[in-house]
Amino acid sequence: MSEEALHNGISYVPVATGEDSSTNANSNCQSQDQQQQQTSEQTPVKKREVRVWCDGCYDMVHFGHANSLRQAKALGDKVIVGIHTDEEITKHKGPPVFTEEERVKMVKGIKWVDEVVLGAPYVTTLEVLDEYNCDFCVHGDDITMTAEGVDTYHLVKSANRYKEVKRTAGVSTTDLVGRMLLLTRNHFHQGTAEYAIEKEENEKTDLIKKVQKLKLSSGSSNMGQDSAAKNPCTGCSQFLPTTQKIIQFSDGKPPKPNDKIVYVAGAFDLFHVGHLDFLEKAKQLGDFLIVGLHTDPVVNSYKGSNYPIMNLHERVLSVLSCKYVNEVVIGAPYCVTEDVIDHFKIDVVCHGQTPIALENGKFDPYAVPKTRGIFTLIDSNNSMTTELIVERIISHRLEYERRNKAKKKKEEAIEAMQHAKQTQKAG
Numbered sequence: 001m002s003e004e005a006l007h008n009g010i011s012y013v014p015v016a017t018g019e020d021s022s023t024n025a026n027s028n029c030q031s032q033d034q035q036q037q038q039t040s041e042q043t044p045v046k047k048r049e050v051r052v053w054c055d056g057c058y059d060m061v062h063f064g065h066a067n068s069l070r071q072a073k074a075l076g077d078k079v080i081v082g083i084h085t086d087e088e089i090t091k092h093k094g095p096p097v098f099t100e101e102e103r104v105k106m107v108k109g110i111k112w113v114d115e116v117v118l119g120a121p122y123v124t125t126l127e128v129l130d131e132y133n134c135d136f137c138v139h140g141d142d143i144t145m146t147a148e149g150v151d152t153y154h155l156v157k158s159a160n161r162y163k164e165v166k167r168t169a170g171v172s173t174t175d176l177v178g179r180m181l182l183l184t185r186n187h188f189h190q191g192t193a194e195y196a197i198e199k200e201e202n203e204k205t206d207l208i209k210k211v212q213k214l215k216l217s218s219g220s221s222n223m224g225q226d227s228a229a230k231n232p233c234t235g236c237s238q239f240l241p242t243t244q245k246i247i248q249f250s251d252g253k254p255p256k257p258n259d260k261i262v263y264v265a266g267a268f269d270l271f272h273v274g275h276l277d278f279l280e281k282a283k284q285l286g287d288f289l290i291v292g293l294h295t296d297p298v299v300n301s302y303k304g305s306n307y308p309i310m311n312l313h314e315r316v317l318s319v320l321s322c323k324y325v326n327e328v329v330i331g332a333p334y335c336v337t338e339d340v341i342d343h344f345k346i347d348v349v350c351h352g353q354t355p356i357a358l359e360n361g362k363f364d365p366y367a368v369p370k371t372r373g374i375f376t377l378i379d380s381n382n383s384m385t386t387e388l389i390v391e392r393i394i395s396h397r398l399e400y401e402r403r404n405k406a407k408k409k410k411e412e413a414i415e416a417m418q419h420a421k422q423t424q425k426a427g
């Protein structure tokens with residue numbers, strides 16, 4: 001090796017006598033490639049975790065909220081949900097139906113949620129995304145604004161840290177509130193009228209008397225019924241169930257051979273924190289939890305009035321979104337029969353503290369599991385019921401109507417501005 005080469009820091013691969021230099025160089029390169037491949041196999045490069053931020057009120061959590069979070073989870077690895085306080089919601093929208101503690105618990109119960117943060121700002125900031133190491137924010141394609149009419153996502157949109165997912169058509173908190181206030185029944189009718197919403201004029205129930213007692217204005221009689229409304233949040237639209245949607249919500253995993261299978265059945269209408277606590281307790285009794293959902297006519301036979309508020313298809317998705325639930329039986333028989341127990345290989349049958357209505361006023365629906373010694377009652381230590389939710393809605397009826405009217409007015413103004421800008425660009 002020359003002194004010049006040493007001085008320049010150049011190293012040479014020595015070539016043995018009689019060997020072709022190009023052949024030796026090629027073999028040396030192959031050896032280096034093999035070493036690099038072995039090293040990369042031993043120490044794989046760790047993929048960076050993508051954290052997704054979602055925020056909102058999450059009041060009266062339904063399968064539309066869950067579907068939004070499911071879509072958000074598909075865009076990353078972890079979903080962090082920020083929830084607004086009662087004070088913030090009241091300031092910008094009006095009083096929430098559920099308390100912040102109840103709303104936090106409900107969101108934590110959704111299977112696609114990894115973390116929950118209470119006290120998220122109403123206007124999503126870059127600082128909050130950075131504080132929780134989130135790459136971007138995800139929200140549905142509906143409009144959300146402050147009390148002053150400001151787009152709550154304008155900051156993250158400007159920074160290109162915002163992604164949009166499709167809103168679930170046919171369900172909204174407004175629609176559900178409308179069903180409760182108007183005591184509609186056609187949302188669970190069969191055939192072509194199954195999803196129609198109309199006022200039930202002849203319902204003479206205690207709930208109607210409570211509404212009448214409040215002496216409320218007649219101007220609210222169409223709330224939740226305006227199917228012609230342009231806005232997707234303040235008008236009713238039809239929820240069209242598909243097998244694809246059920247597949248998206250389902251785990252699709254059968255029980256393992258040695259799993260202890262727990263079965264519960266009921267209406268699970270307006271899926272709420274009482275249901276959530278009950279299912280958590282039920283899941284603790286085994287490994288695989290199956291929920292049987294009664295049909296709409298069956299629920300109506302033992303609940304009366306306009307129950308269920310949500311039809312069977314809506315209730316299926318609501319229950320499937322719960323992280324404690326492994327499987328749902330759609331249209332389960334009211335009586336837990338030997339066939340049901342044997343078919344699903346059920347080890348434990350549970351029921352909560354609510355009264356058990358006899359089938360046809362004669363037969364105990366849990367007679368068979370009781371005879372087999374596999375029936376147990378669960379105390380969820382939560383007194384929330386669907387009826388209590390309806391009571392809350394009725395007692396605050398005027399406030400909810402004012403809230404929804406104000407929301408609709410702001411959203412229509414924003415839509416008009418956007419339309420004007422598009423027309424100006426096109427011209």
